[in-house]
Amino acid sequence: MLCKSIFAIPIGLACFLSAAPVQADQSFADGQTWGFEIGFGAGWAPDTAYTRRLDAFGYSPNDGGHYRMSFAVEKILLPYFSLLLQTNLLDNQVLYRPSGLGADDRFDWNSWSLDVHARAFVPTRNGRFRGYVQFGVGPTFTGSHLYTRTSADSGQVRHREFKVSYNVAGLLGIEGMVAKHFGFFLQGGYFFAPSLENLLGDRHQSGGGVLIAGFTGRFKRNP
């Protein structure tokens, strides 16, 4: 039931944004009410009972799984307040285990969020910069793959699983416009995203701390 209701959030947001009254804050970005953000950065998923169990079963993590991505569409609805539809790459890990024969066993997963974020912001007097705090909630989608061999004669077999769960997020950020429609942002925060669960009852938390930097585009000024 939780998953079904979570799906409704982004759909409802889309309807809400299309019908929202135009009351945007004129003081930031020259009153442009729509924006998009594309960011890249790093994140640190916590060590969990799930990953400790994988370690106990002989899996070792591959370095390099700390990169993160973020994409968002923002609609400024009120002075100092906006809503965003935001997706984040929360977690991507690859682990290997010696199989004793041929290629190593491999287990990997990726977790993406699709959240609605409420953002409160304070622009500077000239409207070129702002600081903000935002909170979000939505579904988390996690795809995992286990590559293992089932006989000495065959190659590896891939087993795929897909899981939907939820996440909540809190972020702080700053944004600066360097041109009429173009700017940069830096944001950091924390996601709580329980995701994978193994047969032994261990749960993974795919969130953790993130630090994202990127660029923004702004358009559609109020009439």
Next chain:
Amino acid sequence: MNRFTLLVLLPAFLVTTGSYCETDILEDPGFQFWCGARPCEWEVEEGEVRQVPTWHDYDYAIELVGAPVVISQRAKRGPNCVRIELIADVEPSAMLFVEIDFDDDGSADWSSPINRQGFQSMSWEIPSASSVRTWRFILRKAAEGRAVIAQLRASSECHSKS
């Protein structure tokens, strides 16, 4: 000596001096290969076994059902020292032992009880006399109780002779 010569000679030197890692001496240490109801690479000498999932539906382990149960595998080669790493979920009442039969003469020469619950790992390092030519690794369950083995890995020490 130019760089090309170094590129050719260095790998040859490493191989000839033993500076390489060929460590595993048992097939299918994770009990992933099943031929019907039996593990393909392990001999079920006595009793009943079955394939069971562990942390993942497709990551298997072997359960020793009832008692007595004995499974074993003869090592591919016999190094002078072996490191055993075992991951198991075993009730103490199951009286499970890991054993080694040097030279495969039918009698265990080394034995250790296994009573770790919750898929915890155990490890041992076992030297042997240089006259030992073959190693047989045995899991022996003597009594009723849960005994699931997720891994019995045996590897030779990796070191450089130089």
